[in-house]
Amino acid sequence: MSTKDVRRVPHVTIDDQAVNGRTLLAVTEVRSRAERKERTRQNLLDVTLTMISNRSLASLSLREVARAAGIVPTAFYRHFESMDALGVELVDESMRPLRQMIRDARRGRAAHGDIIKDSVAILGNQVRTHPAQFRFLSRERYGGVGAVRRAIDTELRLFTSELTVDLARLTAGADWTSDDLEMTADLMVSTMLNTVMALLEVDKRHVEDEQAILHRAERQLRLVALGMGVWHSSSG
Amino acid sequence: MSTKDVRRVPHVTIDDQAVNGRTLLAVTEVRSRAERKERTRQNLLDVTLTMISNRSLASLSLREVARAAGIVPTAFYRHFESMDALGVELVDESMRPLRQMIRDARRGRAAHGDIIKDSVAILGNQVRTHPAQFRFLSRERYGGVGAVRRAIDTELRLFTSELTVDLARLTAGADWTSDDLEMTADLMVSTMLNTVMALLEVDKRHVEDEQAILHRAERQLRLVALGMGVWHSSSG
DNA sequence: GCGTTCAGTGAACGCTCGTACACTCAATAG
DNA sequence: CTATTGAGTGTACGAGCGTTCACTGAACGC
Numbered sequence: 426m427s428t429k430d431v432r433r434v435p436h437v438t439i440d441d442q443a444v445n446g447r448t449l450l451a452v453t454e455v456r457s458r459a460e461r462k463e464r465t466r467q468n469l470l471d472v473t474l475t476m477i478s479n480r481s482l483a484s485l486s487l488r489e490v491a492r493a494a495g496i497v498p499t500a501f502y503r504h505f506e507s508m509d510a511l512g513v514e515l516v517d518e519s520m521r522p523l524r525q526m527i528r529d530a531r532r533g534r535a536a537h538g539d540i541i542k543d544s545v546a547i548l549g550n551q552v553r554t555h556p557a558q559f560r561f562l563s564r565e566r567y568g569g570v571g572a573v574r575r576a577i578d579t580e581l582r583l584f585t586s587e588l589t590v591d592l593a594r595l596t597a598g599a600d601w602t603s604d605d606l607e608m609t610a611d612l613m614v615s616t617m618l619n620t621v622m623a624l625l626e627v628d629k630r631h632v633e634d635e636q637a638i639l640h641r642a643e644r645q646l647r648l649v650a651l652g653m654g655v656w657h658s659s660s661g
Numbered sequence: 662m663s664t665k666d667v668r669r670v671p672h673v674t675i676d677d678q679a680v681n682g683r684t685l686l687a688v689t690e691v692r693s694r695a696e697r698k699e700r701t702r703q704n705l706l707d708v709t710l711t712m713i714s715n716r717s718l719a720s721l722s723l724r725e726v727a728r729a730a731g732i733v734p735t736a737f738y739r740h741f742e743s744m745d746a747l748g749v750e751l752v753d754e755s756m757r758p759l760r761q762m763i764r765d766a767r768r769g770r771a772a773h774g775d776i777i778k779d780s781v782a783i784l785g786n787q788v789r790t791h792p793a794q795f796r797f798l799s800r801e802r803y804g805g806v807g808a809v810r811r812a813i814d815t816e817l818r819l820f821t822s823e824l825t826v827d828l829a830r831l832t833a834g835a836d837w838t839s840d841d842l843e844m845t846a847d848l849m850v851s852t853m854l855n856t857v858m859a860l861l862e863v864d865k866r867h868v869e870d871e872q873a874i875l876h877r878a879e880r881q882l883r884l885v886a887l888g889m890g891v892w893h894s895s896s897g
Numbered sequence: 898g899c900g901t902t903c904a905g906t907g908a909a910c911g912c913t914c915g916t917a918c919a920c921t922c923a924a925t926a927g
Numbered sequence: 928c929t930a931t932t933g934a935g936t937g938t939a940c941g942a943g944c945g946t947t948c949a950c951t952g953a954a955c956g957c
Contacts, residue, residue, distance in 0.1 A: 480719065480806075481717050481719050481720075481804050481805070483716065483717050483719055483720040484717075484719040484720065563803045564803050564804045565804065566803075567799045567800050567802075567803070567804060567858060568717050568800045568801065568803060568804020568805065569717070569804065578862075605880070608877050608880050608881060608884075609881075609884065611855075611877065611881070612852060612881045612884065612885075615851055615852060615855040616848060616851060618855075619847075619851040619854075619855075622803055626814075641844050641847065644841070644844050645844060645845075645847070645848045648844075648845065648848065648885060648888040648889065648892055649848075649884060649885065649888055650888070651887075651888040651891045651892055652884040652885055652886070652887040652888030652889075652891075653884070653888075654891065655887045655888075655890065655891055656884055656887055
């Protein structure tokens, strides 16, 4: 019986599962055809994200991705029209941690005092937990193909306008114009993105560096906040 | 006489030259062999920079670049070991406008009052004059190959430390630690880079957008400067 | 003058690439 | 139970890739 014949048998997936501290093999039959399709599709997205960590999306070939996902090149087309289309889907997928970040920050804010410290800590956590997603977004934001770049830009603009709303609440008393608010939000988002990229470039080395970068981001945001206290619209 | 035979004749270059408002063809004999080599080398760098404007360096093939430069693929190796090596050289070349920027800003500062307004104007001019270089640096800073990325990072770090020195002079009276100075310089450089990327993304559309982006950058830097006035080290 | 140097040539190599096409066969629908 | 569907297969194609190699002939050094 050759290895090829195995594949002709009813579909079976083998997963590693940790139970009671021991690793054992669990055989999971995947019933639905739609479910199996979704699994392959997700696998394509996953392996692409993994491969992207060292290189750019443009340098990845359809064949290479298909190979890594364990399917034949032609089967790729059952899921995506092209590598570019896969890239656009990947933007959506990678934006999830970023959206989660906003939710976390807003929930935490109600609790106690230091918004900046908390926000930076949340940023650090998200980057540490989802490095591949953030790396993908950083890499492709300016370096990528047109469609992917545009998709990322749209999402980031959304992020900035969310922050603008938050800033409007915080400065409810002062005479801030919406233009000034947006300008400030943009400055803060730019600072955070700069921090993300710095975090991604050092994560191989020691944890102290990571702390130093987060501490720097904290001080930078604090500096901006101090400026906000003195700002009045005629300043610009 | 075939077109190929023309190339066997002593080397001749045909340039467009504008003289007295009229365009005429000037035939320039290039004497030195070294000089001709340098010309080809520069041509390789130039065509690469041009092609990069739409795509990433990684998606450019050696053959494609050689073809655009009008030489055979093998001749490429007379000038660069690989496309990556060419990329590293291109970083050096593209950094020249950025270095010029610092010199311009320092010269202008001695003259009169508004450092921020002048610096932002200089930034705008440099980006408008050398869009290809700035686009290359933006694209490859995070998206590019390892060697290129590292080369850009080194130069940007140098840029930040130059600015740190300038800030030290400006805050001579206050109790700024070198750590705080660097943190602030980093914030400002990050803001300027963000501005550069914004400028590059809109330059196809109207001039008003460009002015709006520069105005925003001016206000952002002013906000930071205001923060500096209130800052003291214990803030961080 | 004359042998040397070396930027550029052109054919040939063994790859990988995207895409086309006809196919298989388990899951699904009726 | 049977017919249809559709995710995945396998072969084949023409094209482009990086790199090798032996070469040409104008510019150069002596």
